[in-house]
Amino acid sequence: MKDITPKLISLLKEGYCTPQIARMAKKLSEPSTTLQYNIKKLEKEGSIKAYKAVFDYKKIDEGFCAFVLITLSPNEYGDPERVGRELIKHSEIESIDVITGDWEMVLKVRVSDQDAYYNFVKNVISRKGITKIKTLTSLKQLKTEFVEL
Amino acid sequence: MKDITPKLISLLKEGYCTPQIARMAKKLSEPSTTLQYNIKKLEKEGSIKAYKAVFDYKKIDEGFCAFVLITLSPNEYGDPERVGRELIKHSEIESIDVITGDWEMVLKVRVSDQDAYYNFVKNVISRKGITKIKTLTSLKQLKTEFVEL
DNA sequence: TATTTAGTTGAATAATACTCAATTATTAAC
DNA sequence: GTTAATAATTGAGTATTATTCAACTAAATA
Known part of the structure; x- marks a missing residue:
C-alpha cells in the first residue's frame, strides 16, 4: 500500500495550509469579507510567511x-x-x-x-x-x- | 476605524487554519479523498496539534x-x-x-x-x-x- | 471643502472540504 | 492456505467556504 504520510508531513510542515476565514469571522462577529481583506493585506506586506501544521x-x-x-x-x-x-x-x-x-x-x-x-x-x-x-x-x-x- | 489585525494575528498564531487538501492532491497526483482520510488519521492519533500561520x-x-x-x-x-x-x-x-x-x-x-x-x-x-x-x-x-x- | 485613497460590507460565484458507499488491500484467526 | 475482520483507497454528490465584485463608508491629503 502506498504510504503518502511522509509526503503529507513534509508538505504540511512548511505550508499547504490556509486560514479558516469563516470560523474566525464567527468568533470575532465580523463579516468574512472584512477578514478576507485584512488577511490579504498581511500577506501582501509580507507579515504572514506561511500557513502550516504543528506536529507532536x-x-x-x-x-x-x-x-x-x-x-x-x-x-x-x-x-x-x-x-x-x-x-x-x-x-x-x-x-x-x-x-x-x-x-x-x-x-x-x-x-x-x-x-x-x-x-x-x-x-x-x-x-x-x-x-x-x-x-x-x-x-x-x-x-x-x-x-x- | 476598527483594527481587527491584532485579533487576527492572535488567532492565526495558534490555529484557525486548515490544510489545503486540493492543492496537495494536485501536487502529489493523488485523489483528494485519500489525502482527506490520511490527514484525518494524523489528527485523530494526535500527530497534528494545530494548523497556524508563521509570521515575519x-x-x-x-x-x-x-x-x-x-x-x-x-x-x-x-x-x-x-x-x-x-x-x-x-x-x-x-x-x-x-x-x-x-x-x-x-x-x-x-x-x-x-x-x-x-x-x-x-x-x-x-x-x-x-x-x-x-x-x-x-x-x-x-x-x-x-x-x- | 474637494479629492483621492484605504477600508468595510452584502450578494453572487467559484472552489473546496466533506460525506458516503463501494471497492480493494492488509492483517489476524483458524 | 482460507476465511473473516479491519484498514485504506477512491469516485460521485453535497455542504461549506473562500473569493470576486461593486457599492458604500471612512480617512487622509491637498
Missing part, C-alpha cells in the same frame, strides 16, 4: 530535539549569515538564529533519535567555519511554535 | 527574539515541568523545553523590543524556583518554525 514530533518519528550552540571560526565572524544560509535547506533544522554572547549561532534541530543526531552533527554541522558546538538536548517539550503540547 | 515577526511588532537559558533552584530540580506549566499560557513564549546540561530549561521568547523584554523578565521569569537566567539575544533570524525568512 514524538509521534512522527522526530522525537529527538536539541538546541545547538555554535562557535564560529574567527574568519567567519564577519559573515555568520553565510554559514546560516548554507544550513537553511536542511529539513531537520527548525530554526536558525545569529546571536550575541558566548556563541555566534543557535539552531533548533529535530531528528528521530540520538543516532540520527550523531549523523546530523557529523554530516551537516561539522563543516568549515564551525569551530565548536554545544548541544542542549531537550528532555521534555512543553510548548513549541506557540502551540501547547 | 519584525513586521508585527515582535521584532525582539531571545533564547532564555534557565537555572532552577535545587528544590525545583525534581519537577521542572511544574515551573514550565506555569509559563505555558504566556503568549510571548514561543517554546518551552526541559533540557540537559548546564541549564534546566530553555525558552524562546518574542516581544516588541528590549524594553518589553526587560518587563517580561521582571514580571514573568523572575519567580520563585528560577535561580539564574542567561539570555541569548537573536541578532538575525534566518529560519523559524521550519519556515525560511
